[in-house]
């Protein structure tokens with residue numbers, strides 16, 4: 634199988650890049666392409682679509698760090714994102730955010746272009762492997778305001794925030810390619826003290842899990 638691995642930055646997947654470059658790495662039967670997409674949905678959409686068209690992968694993995702809304706998922710924990718939504722496509726009126734569906738600008742339908750939730754139908758086997766399935770929200774601006782954090786949690790029940798996840802789900806659903814998004818928690822959403830972030834631990838856990846996934850695929 635040909636696997637495409639994408640990440641916003643090379644930094645997040647450097648241990649796996651090194652692992653795959655070692656001549657003796659034990660990934661029998663698989664070939665892997667790597668694409669660094671840059672941070673954010675726009676850049677992810679472009680580079681992911683381009684890579685899919687050029688490499689024709691059988692399976693696509695997105696790996697990255699993310700923020701957690703929940704103390705059940707503390708920094709260093711790796712999660713699998715089952716469904717994604719865009720958290721800042723809409724309007725904020727009188728302190729309340731409304732997405733396109735709540736504004737009446739988009740009607741809910743079965744297709745990825747008309748669904749609030751971009752659901753990965755290929756997660757069940759991975760849950761059986763002990764990976765926690767969570768809901769993700771994707772934003773252009775990292776969420777910091779307490780009232781906004783509360784709204785995202787209450788309205789959508791999201792556990793993890795990133796800047797690329799929804800773009801990844803959207804493109805893979807449109808292209809009909811099986812996919813998996815794994816996020817390692819580096820921080821709590823809204824935590825601005827970088828000393829409290831667990832970047833190093835999150836990246837180590839992310840890459841360990843990625844190698845497990847490669848071996849299981």
Ligand SMILES: O=C(O)c1cccc(C(=O)CC[C@H]2O[C@@H](n3cnc4c(=O)[nH]cnc43)[C@H](O)[C@@H]2O)c1
Nearest residue numbers: 641672698699700775776794795796797821822823
């Ligand atoms: O917030 C900052 O000042 C900051 C400075 C340097 C680097 C970063 C990041 O790497 C965050 C963006 C990057 O990581 C993902 N991520 C990690 N935590 C969060 C979060 O709480 N909310 C949204 N995205 C997050 C994101 O997917 C980007 O790829 C930040």
